[in-house]
Amino acid sequence: MPSAPSIQEKARQRCHWLPDLSQHRGARYQGIVDALAHAITQGTLAPGERLPPQRLMADALGVTVGTITRAYREAERRGLVEAKVGSGTRIKSALSESDKPSFSHLSQAAADSIDLSLSIQTPHPGRHTLWTSLIHEFGDQTHASTLALDYQTEQGALAHRQQLADWLNQQSLHVDANELILTTGGQHADYLALQALVRPGEAVASAALTYPGMIAASRQLGFKHIAVPMDAEGIQPEALERLCQQQRIRMLYVMPEHNNPTGAHMSETRRQAIVDVARRHDMFLLEDGVQFVPAAYRGRPFFELAPERSLYIFSISKLLSGGLRFGALRAPAALVSRLTAALRAQCWSLPGIVPCLALAWLTSPQGNAIIDWQWQEVIARHQLLDQYLAGYTLSTHPCSFHAWLKLPEPWRAHEFVQQAASVGVTLINPDPFCVGSQPAPQSVRICLTPPEQRERLALGLERLARLLHTGPPLRMPLV
Ligand SMILES: Cc1ncc(COP(=O)(O)O)c(C=O)c1O
Known part of the structure; x- marks a missing residue:
C-alpha cells in the first residue's frame, strides 16, 4: 500500500509556485527573494498574482514560518510584492520606475515647468x-x-x-x-x-x-x-x-x-x-x-x-x-x-x-559645428550652475550635461523634487539610479541642458537656490 504523503509533500502540491533553493548558498530567506525576483522577470509570476500563504510555503520548503515572513518582508522592501490585510501577499502590479515609459514624468509636469530632469542635448538653433x-x-x-x-x-x-x-x-x-x-x-x-x-x-x-x-x-x-x-x-x-x-x-x-x-x-x-x-x-x-x-x-x-x-x-x-x-x-x-x-x-x-x-x-563640417557649439554651450551652462548654487556640494564634470547635488540637511530628496515642482522646476527622484534595494541618497540630479534658452536654465537654478536657502517645510510628526 502506498504510504500517505508527508505534510511537506501535501504542502508542495498546494503551492502554485515554489522557489528552487537547491543551488542557493547563504541565507534562505534571501534565496527566496532572489528566486521571486527572477520569476517576476521571467514572467513566471505575473503582476497581481498571489503568493502561497506563509505557513503553506514554510511547510513546503521545510523551513520556519519566520523565514518566509522575513523573505516576504524583504520582497516588499525591494518593491517586488505588496501585502494587504485580508488578501495576502501579491506580486506588485504597479509599474516600477524602470518599467514606466521614459519621459512619463514630464507629462505630469506642468507644461510651463522648467525641465531640469533629462540628460539630453540642448537643441542647436540651426x-x-x-x-x-x-x-x-x-x-x-x-x-x-x-x-x-x-x-x-x-x-x-x-x-x-x-x-x-x-x-x-x-x-x-x-x-x-x-x-x-x-x-x-x-x-x-x-x-x-x-x-x-x-x-x-x-x-x-x-x-x-x-x-x-x-x-x-x-x-x-x-x-x-x-x-x-x-x-x-x-x-x-x-x-x-x-x-x-x-x-x-x-x-x-x-x-x-x-x-x-x-x-x-x-x-x-x-x-x-x-x-x-x-x-x-x-x-x-x-x-x-x-x-x-x-x-x-x-x-x-x-x-x-x-x-x-x-x-x-x-x-x-x-x-x-x-x-x-x-x-x-x-x-x-x-x-x-x-x-x-x-x-x-x-x-x-x-x-x-x-x-x-x-x-x-x-563626419560633416555641419555635424562638427553642432558638436563644437554644444561643448561651448555646456561649459557656459556650468558657469551658471556655479553662480547660482555656489556653496552647495555638487559633483560633476565640465562637459557633463548634469550635476549631482547633495542636499543640505534637513532636505530629503523626494521632498525637494516635490517642492521644486511646486515652484515650476521638474526634477526626478534619485530612486531609478539605485541598484537593487540600495537606499536612495538625499541627492538629486540637476540637468543643465534641456532648456533651449540659457535664461530658462538660470531661472530654474535661481528657483532651486531659493528653495535650498529657505529649507523644507516644517514636518510635524503625527500624534
Ligand atoms: C550613461 C548612458 N548610457 C546610455 C544611454 C543610452 O543612450 P542611447 O540614447 O544612445 O541609447 C544614456 C542615455 O541617456 C546614458 O546616459
Whole structure:
C-alpha cells in the first residue's frame, strides 16, 4: 500500500509556485527573494498574482514560518510584492520606475515647468536647417542608397564601420573597424553586451548608483545586479575585490569619465586598480562612453588599459541626435562573433539608412559645428550652475550635461523634487539610479541642458537656490 504523503509533500502540491533553493548558498530567506525576483522577470509570476500563504510555503520548503515572513518582508522592501490585510501577499502590479515609459514624468509636469530632469542635448538653433540640407545631399548619392536599401552584415557595413573608426581615431579613441559592431544607440549596445556575454545564473555589477538603462537591461535579462560601493572616484576596487571573492561576477559596467548620475570621475590609478581586479577574476569591463567628452577632458579608456576584456559603448545620442538611434559597441576581436550572433537573432542588423545618415552627419563640417557649439554651450551652462548654487556640494564634470547635488540637511530628496515642482522646476527622484534595494541618497540630479534658452536654465537654478536657502517645510510628526 502506498504510504500517505508527508505534510511537506501535501504542502508542495498546494503551492502554485515554489522557489528552487537547491543551488542557493547563504541565507534562505534571501534565496527566496532572489528566486521571486527572477520569476517576476521571467514572467513566471505575473503582476497581481498571489503568493502561497506563509505557513503553506514554510511547510513546503521545510523551513520556519519566520523565514518566509522575513523573505516576504524583504520582497516588499525591494518593491517586488505588496501585502494587504485580508488578501495576502501579491506580486506588485504597479509599474516600477524602470518599467514606466521614459519621459512619463514630464507629462505630469506642468507644461510651463522648467525641465531640469533629462540628460539630453540642448537643441542647436540651426539643427533643422542643417538636417534638411543633409537629407537633400543624401538623396543624390547612389552608393549611399545601396547601403541603405540592401541587407548588410550583422556587424554593419565595413564602409560604415571604417568611417566611424576614422572619426573615433580623430577623437583619440583608437579602435579598429573590425572591432566595431553598429547598434541602435547606446542602450542597445549595453543590452547586446549583457545578452551575449553573460550567462543565466551569472551576476553583473556596477556602481551602486548608476544609469537606469543598465539596471533595466540586467533586470530584463534576469541577471543578478550587484551594487559596488562608491567614493568620490566611483567604484571602489577593494569593495569590488571583496564582492568578487564572494560570488562570480561576469561583467562590470563602468562610466569612468563621469558616472551618471553622481559625476564621479576615475583617475588612471583607480582605472588600473579596477583592471587588476577584473583580470584576477576574469571579468568583462563594459565601459559606457555615451556621455561623450572631448579628448582633452578624458582619461584613458578601459579598452586601452585592458583591450582583451573591455567593451566600449559609443552613441551619437549626446552629440547629434537621440532620435536617430545610432551607436556602436567596440569589442575584443575574439568576442565579435558571439556579439554578432546575438544581434542577428534580435534583428539581423540595424536599419541601413541609420548609419548612412548618422555617419554622414557625424563626419560633416555641419555635424562638427553642432558638436563644437554644444561643448561651448555646456561649459557656459556650468558657469551658471556655479553662480547660482555656489556653496552647495555638487559633483560633476565640465562637459557633463548634469550635476549631482547633495542636499543640505534637513532636505530629503523626494521632498525637494516635490517642492521644486511646486515652484515650476521638474526634477526626478534619485530612486531609478539605485541598484537593487540600495537606499536612495538625499541627492538629486540637476540637468543643465534641456532648456533651449540659457535664461530658462538660470531661472530654474535661481528657483532651486531659493528653495535650498529657505529649507523644507516644517514636518510635524503625527500624534
Ligand atoms: C550613461 C548612458 N548610457 C546610455 C544611454 C543610452 O543612450 P542611447 O540614447 O544612445 O541609447 C544614456 C542615455 O541617456 C546614458 O546616459
